[in-house]
Amino acid sequence: ATFVHAQQPPQYSQFIFNNFLINPAVGGTNDYIDLKLGYRTQWVGFGAQPVTYLFSIHSPVYFGNREPGKLEDRNHHSLGGYVTKDDTGPIGKLNFYGSYSYHIRLDYSLHCSFGFFAGAKQYSLDTEGLTTPNGTEFLPSISTITPDAAVGFWIYSKKYFGGVAVHQLVPLELDGTSNILAMHYFFTGGYVIKLRKIESKLIPSAHVKLGWLTPVQTDLMVKFDYQNILWAALAYRKTDAIIGIVGFNVRNAFQLGYAFDFTTSKLRNYSSNTHEIIISYKFKPRKRMRDTKCPDWG
Secondary structure, three states: OOOOOOOOOOOOOOHHHOHHHHOHHHOOOOOOEEEEEEEEEOOOOOOOOEEEEEEEEEEEEOOOOOOOOOHHHOOEEEEEEEEEEEEEOOEEEEEEEEEEEEEEEOOOOOEEEEEEEEEEEEEEEOOOOOOOOOOOOOOOOEEEEEEEEEEEEEEEOOOEEEEEEEEOOOOOEOOOOOOEOOOEEEEEEEEOEEEHHHOEEEEEEEEEEEEOOOOOEEEEEEEEEEOOOEEEEEEEEOOOEEEEEEEEEEOOOEEEEEEEEEEOOHHHHOOOOEEEEEEEEEEOOOHHHHHOOOOOOO
16 A cells, blocks of 8 residues: 545646636626536546536625726626536545635736635545455445635736635545645736737636645646637646647627547556536626726636
């Protein structure tokens, strides 16, 4: 027997379309209610491969009398939350969180925000049907719930965006196991290059993930957005995968994105590739969303 260290939070290929799950300060960046549904199946063909489901919602909110002017012209609050279900064979994790963030206007086009998640994780291990080579019996199935929290900082303008988030701030041991919720750090950044002749955008970005005991993992991506209607992206995850992403936008309200991860690690010898779908709906979008100081990177 030996100890193994691994990343505990779920992994997403379409991080640029789903930054809210990574950083709570992203919530309420634009003036609409943002709803997302997602599904990811990793290493298809591998026995008991990871499968992740997600639902998220966030929106700017106004306490007291609403100030005049557009969202980007003033400071504002945001509320939201998300639920994810992450299964890997007999191991299941259900996460549910609420979020709050506060957005501050620094100058005409630059903003920053601070936010946090607060919620709980349910960890379960279903030992029914599990066997060992020497016939040793497993302990009874486990199901435990522990509180959890995360914090984040985000800075954004029409031209660039970036931030840092820290997850699993409550280092509690999961009852019935020797697993401890270790802190994980996420760094994200990108730049928006406008292609004025074709009314499109090119957005290079990077996402860095590291845990207390796990190696650094870096995703590099370049996204091409054609007139806010169609997009395609190419990404590289160090020592793991090459990722292709395509998607479309209907009336600046409904979005669908699909990612295909071509595995480049040694796992390629034992499994197929990874698929991820994210569906997004912007409730009651407004025309001014296209001209906001807070660009819709996803």
